Amino acid sequence: MSLLHLAILLPFIAAVIVPFLFKGFRSIHTGWFVLLVPLALFIYFIQYMPVTSSGQTVSQTFEWIPSLGINFTAYVDGLGLLFALLITGIGSLVVLYSIYYLAKEKEALHNFYVYLLMFMGAMLGVVLSDNMIVLYMFWEFTSISSFLLIGYWYDKERSRYGAQKSMLITVFGGLSMLGGIVLLYIMSGTFSIRELIGMSGELMADPLFLFAMILILLGAFTKSAQFPFHVWLPDAMEAPTPVSAYLHSATMVKAGIYLVARMSPVFAESGLWLWLVAGFGIFTLFWGSFNAVKQTDLKGILAFSTVSQLGLIMSLLGLGAAALHFDTLDENMYMTATIAAVFHLINHATFKGSLFMMAGIVDHETGTRDIRKLGGLVNLMPITFTIAIIGSFSMAGLPPFNGFLSKEMFLTGMISVFELDLFNLNTWGILFPVLAWVASVFTFIYSIMLVFKTFLGKPQFDQLPKKPHEAPIGMLISPLILVTLVVVFGFFPNLLSNTMIKPAVEAILPSLPAAGQEVYVDIYFWHGFKPELFMTLGIILTGTLMYATLAKWQGIYNRIPERFTINGVYDRGLDGSESGSFKLNEFFMTGYMRSYLIYIFAFFVAILLSTLTVSDAFVIDTSNLAEIRIYEVVLAIVLIAGAITILFAKSRLTSIVLLGVVGYSVALFFVFFRAPDLALTQLVIETVSVALFLLCFYHLPEISRKEERMKFKMGNAVISILVGLTVTLIGIASFSNGQIFEFESISQYHIDNVYELAAGGNMVNVILVDFRGFDTLFEICVLGIAALGIYAMVNFRGVRREKR
């Protein structure tokens, strides 16, 4: 257990302490204590930056279940560190923001911060684990904490709906991913990602490779809200805004991106990988931005925008895989795609984080997030307005912010698809730049909507639930820090180039830099009059035009009937599976005990008979049978006659007497079989039982036996005959097998040692009280419990009777 492991586990440890801090220091907002955790971790992880930027990695192994190849290997490389810094950095800002967002008097803060810390630890575990099983474990932890955080205001119906939806979809993906991990293990015999990367060539040839890839991608796509799994993300916006900013835009939804980036070296040689990742990514980019425009809720716009931006990063990662098919680095323009993906990942966290916090501030200060009610807030909330305008313009891809730079690089990457003579990309590939351009237009429109509809336009303060004013300074600190970064990264992007981006890109495409070469990252504003510049100009022009005429074409959104939307399909699927399982349950859980008994007996017969036939176990061995004496035959006939007559007995007394006959016959058999103890016990107990039967049923009225229907009787008869037959066969077979195979019985041990070890002569008694003493002890316990139950039933009358 190293310091690195402790760093990953620190949030979990802190989560245990938080409830006590909440109870102990009611006057101090619990968030202040919690803030220390991500802050300390951020400072700790910063120290790794020189290590990774010089191309080194750190790996610490803690053996967890070594026999199964599951070790908690913490592994820090450029990619992992980038995410760790995002998680702890944005985490600190979000916790700071939440201190002002959630009032300590009203909210269940201990729950909130426990979930949040749990998420933080889980996310660190995801990005810093080398072992895939450990990664999976942390992965599901993020799903669970996301579920809990979305349902934080659990008294709201929409919260519960959103929480369930996200849980169902992401856990479905998580389980698929587990399947993929297992397939990879079957192929390679290891859970370690680094070892898998080393074997990627051999894995490609395996027939299971394709399935493993698709299953792992399912995990990544559900987590990163790629089309058509994106439907959970907009509903996740019911979570408190700090959570939306943290989990559902900056970190958790990027776990899928992380997984794709991390697994790229394993899968990326395959052409299907490129098509799937880039294809789903680009369509998600388009679909998200297209749908964002129709939203009226600030957070709804941001949710769809997040979906779309995640698609953008995903498509870049997919295209980046094309770089693997070229040998030289110098002219490798596809490298740009991967660099742009990493760069945009950072940029998105900064501008989207600040925008979410802005939406939270507006919600907090005005009481609504509906852009139809908002407007004209610019004079009242100037600082928030500044945050909004910088964030949105960066998102729209306008200079001089960081979003412009990564958007330009994104366009460069998309245009380069044309020139790629690989996997038919030069024919269908045209769709990539086209969709990218259209999506960018919509991105521009909703970015503008976000600012203009909220802060400009006609003020309608009478419609607002609260009187708006500027937020407290504490709430503004975090978004201000983020927009500062937006501007700083916009002007000095190369601050990130060699410290963050280069090590991450090297981790995504480790095979690319040949010996002595290095990935060269240089990001600059002015590319000259290249196609991407004209594309950007086109986006701005078309976007402005379309924004101005928004009212005229907005009607197209209502064209899609509710039934055919993915949400409609999800809802009907959920309803259908609920009512379906209810019906199925109703079908066999009838409430009649007889039905359940029939299932048990039928199962008993089916399993035993089929095992007997399949394993060919039925044999009759007559070589060693005990001889049959005449009085034994007589007794057997008496016993059989007794047992069968009970079936036809009309009166209760007859049945009880006949049961007694059977019981005493059994006792006599015990005598014949040289079992004196059994015979004695059986005699005593049979006597007591018959007495008890008579005693109890003396009080009850005569059975009014209704004649049962023939069908009922026949069904019962068939089942009982089958059971009887099975038992007979089992009895004969097990006796015969015992004779044939001549198992050595453990009885001999007891016979030999009965005097030496237990100083007793009666073997049965010695076995009961010495060799198997505990069995007898528990048997006495069972009797005691039965006696207590009987005592209670006899002495305590039901309360219900007294009420009547």
Add this chain to the structure above:
Amino acid sequence: MEILMSIVVGILFMSAVYLILSKSLLRIIIGTGLLSHGAHLLLLTMSGLKTGAAPVLTDGVESYTDPLPQALVLTAIVISFGVTAFFLVLAYRTYQELGTDNMEEMKGNDSND
């Protein structure tokens, strides 16, 4: 003898299952009683009924019947007595409370919590 006993046990099981599947509570209890008798005999039969001396240490005797199944059956007899006694009282009280010993009528319906 073992084959004969297996058939006897099969018939005991058959009657027991038929009784257990019927509607009357008393018949169900009698059925469980028969079922345990069957199980006890089955245990003894499976281990072989070759007769030696009763399993009590005696000078000069070399071969004993197997004591282990007997010990098992002894435990089972006592437990099944406990179960039968419990069932009986349960049936008795059920009848007192509900006024029926028919399983079909005892099935809860909506008006009856």
